[in-house]
Amino acid sequence: MCLGNHYNGSRQKKNGGIDLILIRNGNVHDGLGQVLAKTDILIDNGKIVRIGQHLEVAQAQVIEAEGKCVMPGWIDPLSGWGTAAGRGQARDNDETSDPLTPQLDVYYAFDPESMMYQELWGYGITAAGVAPSNNNILGGSAAVFKAYGKTAEAMCVKVPAALKGSVDDKVKQTYGPRNAAPMTKMGIFSALRELIAKCRSDKAEDQKDLKVQAFRPVLEGRLPLILNCNTKAEADAVLSLFEKEPVQLILANMYQLDESLKDKACGLILGDLTDGFNRYHAAVDYKALFDLIKAGKPVALSAFGDAVSPGREILMWNAHGLLAQARRLGAEITSEDVLKMLTSVPAQLLGVADRIGSLTEGKDADVVIWSGNPLETFRALPETVMISGEIVKGEKAA
Structure with a gap:
């Protein structure tokens, strides 16, 4: 968790895309055994920079994830x-x-x-x-x-x-x-x-x-x-x-x-x-x-x-x-x-836990938003997939 709900970080864009993304109100499964209900994740330039509740961010692309499972890739x-x-x-x-x-x-x-x-x-x-x-x-x-x-x-x-x-x-x-x-x-x-x-x-x-x-x-x-x-x-x-x-x-x-x-x-x-x-x-x-x-x-x-x-x-x-x-x-x-x-x-x-494998501040934004828990039902679908903060499936995918 991060202290403070306001974020005034980088607005730089790469490849002409939106790099500031806010995943809002998801059930976050961090890959380390913890589940955080109705939690936000803020992504800036391909990295997870904030994890918390009620984050307030201007000029971010917002992805609503209420009732959905947010997991590491x-x-x-x-x-x-x-x-x-x-x-x-x-x-x-x-x-x-x-x-x-x-x-x-x-x-x-x-x-x-x-x-x-x-x-x-x-x-x-x-x-x-x-x-x-x-x-x-x-x-x-x-x-x-x-x-x-x-x-x-x-x-x-x-x-x-x-x-x-x-x-x-x-x-x-x-x-x-x-x-x-x-x-x-x-x-x-x-x-x-x-x-x-x-x-x-x-x-x-x-x-x-x-x-x-x-x-x-x-x-x-x-x-x-x-x-x-x-x-x-x-x-x-x-x-x-x-x-x-x-x-x-x-x-x-x-x-x-x-x-x-x-x-x-x-x-x-x-x-x-x-x-x-x-x-x-x-x-x-x-x-x-x-x-x-x-x-x-x-x-x-x-x-x-x-x-x-x-x-x-x-x-x-x-x-x-x-x-x-x-x-x-x-x-x-x-x-x-x-x-x-x-x-x-x-x-x-594989020696890459410093970059990937969990939803942790500072790591690469490899994030999947599922319609339900994919480990509990085959009906769950990966609605939005991000790799290094780039949306490859779902809202505004390239």
Whole structure:
């Protein structure tokens, strides 16, 4: 909350549009667990500058939100959005000439028109973590992009946001048919151990190795490492490998969760819980998952799975499915808990919580005004969507 209801800030306009916007009398769900009834949000030049009641602002575009849900834009934390022009086409985030390519950068695979074509914001998604595929042990760095814009530079929130890799069966399926290493889990972890050893080496040739230079920030705890792990055995092996390293570890596409993860220093990005064809899907222990969430473990929802091009609605389906399981088990998981898994938690894991992921003064105005609560009813529609303060859907959209 801010003291004072009068605002006399900047009137500067960019691109000829109205930059001073007042969302009035909405039910504000801030993405951090708090709900503020009949609250106003003032946006100036793409930033949230005031949150409070009865704000008085001259020359602002007013959007009436009484009786509606005002939420942060959702963040899909792990995706391939924007890396191919259309369904079925080869993806530019899938370099499989070598199982270890940490020096690659997904930024150069990102095509803004491909991202815009999907219109993610039509389902409340205003940003996405875009990453290499699951086919390499280390595929390259991931980046965070807004879901609307004309250039990769303008849409980029953070690059690099993490290094992305995988220890699941996709790696074996990629290199096994070529009779090339790694063909086994032994080969996958041997390759990781060899790279770690090179990073610790004093040899001049090792220090000049681009792979070593790209992986060293991970070992030093300066860049998060996202590793795809479908099973508990894979997760346990990863945790053991990095147990004595200050690595910011994020286990992704997880299905076989248990309470032993509660005390482990790692974040979690769930796999697509709607994919009934995934052989690990039935192994999800929802009680253990809910215990982890209530214990404060950073757990994010995603639509990332084995599908080549998941639909933009998958993230919402995952949220609803999770709440349905909570009701079935009588778990104390609320829609506000799940909202955090769609907003502030992925922002935290990807290192962009200073800009996006919650409705907080000073952050980017990535705001969605829903006709109702979209986590409680499929009838709720995103009536107005703002990305960086620009209205991309709804009143006076460009």
